[in-house]
Amino acid sequence: MALHEDKFEYMAHSCNRNNLLEHLPFCSDIYQYSTNKGSLTPVNQLRDLGVTVCSDLNWTTHVKAIADKARQKAAWVFSVFHTRSSTTMLMLYKSLVRSLLEYCCPVWNPKKISDIQELEGVQRTFTSRIAGCQELDYWERLQKLSLMSLQRRRERYIVLHMWKLLHGDVSNDIRIEFVERPRTGIKAKIPPLKGTSAVGNQSLYDNSFAVMGPRLWNCLPARINTIETFGLFKERLTSFLTSIPDKPPVKGYSTQNSNSILDWRKDAATTDLWGGQDC
Structure with a gap:
């Protein structure tokens, strides 16, 4: 594809940050993208559809x-x-x-x-x-x-998007799979991390939508994750989330946990909200 250098930016993501090749003289040639009129040099960050993306996937x-x-x-x-x-x-x-x-x-x-x-x-x-x-x-x-805290609302948006993936309202490009179980309702499969992946990629794996989405979805009780009408699901989900303590981390205050739904699910004082079901 012929690219216009003034209209495109090139970003390179490295799976191994300790790669010794980065210190070699010819490394710059590896990370350049050649075009008809020259080449594109990698940038550390760029803005894509209103979201600033960094090469190390730090937000x-x-x-x-x-x-x-x-x-x-x-x-x-x-x-x-x-x-x-x-x-x-x-x-x-x-x-x-x-x-x-x-x-x-x-x-x-x-x-x-x-x-x-x-x-x-x-x-x-x-x-x-x-x-x-x-x-x-x-x-x-x-x-x-x-x-709601902004943190809780972001997790709510993730769960809502998972519902749309389940019912085909949006494209399932990352191929999240769902299974239905008699006792816990509809659950999402968490993709495994490849054994050959670097240890440093564990946090990227845990924070990715492909992993965080299924984990949050799997914390929903069967009475909610089996609802087939989006309006009703949204209403019941909001009611369920407001019943969970919402104490986001703020400067100057100590918190019981990170305030994620995942952490409150593990808290013994709130286990009755899930009816004894496991995530």
């Missing part, structure tokens, strides 16, 4: 970019609108600020605590300026305003 750059953009939008809201009523502020926040923080989030859902705190910090600051919430801590504000 910190993207998280900081969207957090800064959301803070600018929040500052504009507070400068233009003088009311601080919860009804008006929540409507503006959900439509103008939170939408920036959740665009395409099933793809880049972060696992680093610092990235999660960066995103939660935007919602934490915004809700602290809503009338009647100034004296409450962040976790109390979430309950008072009937808000």
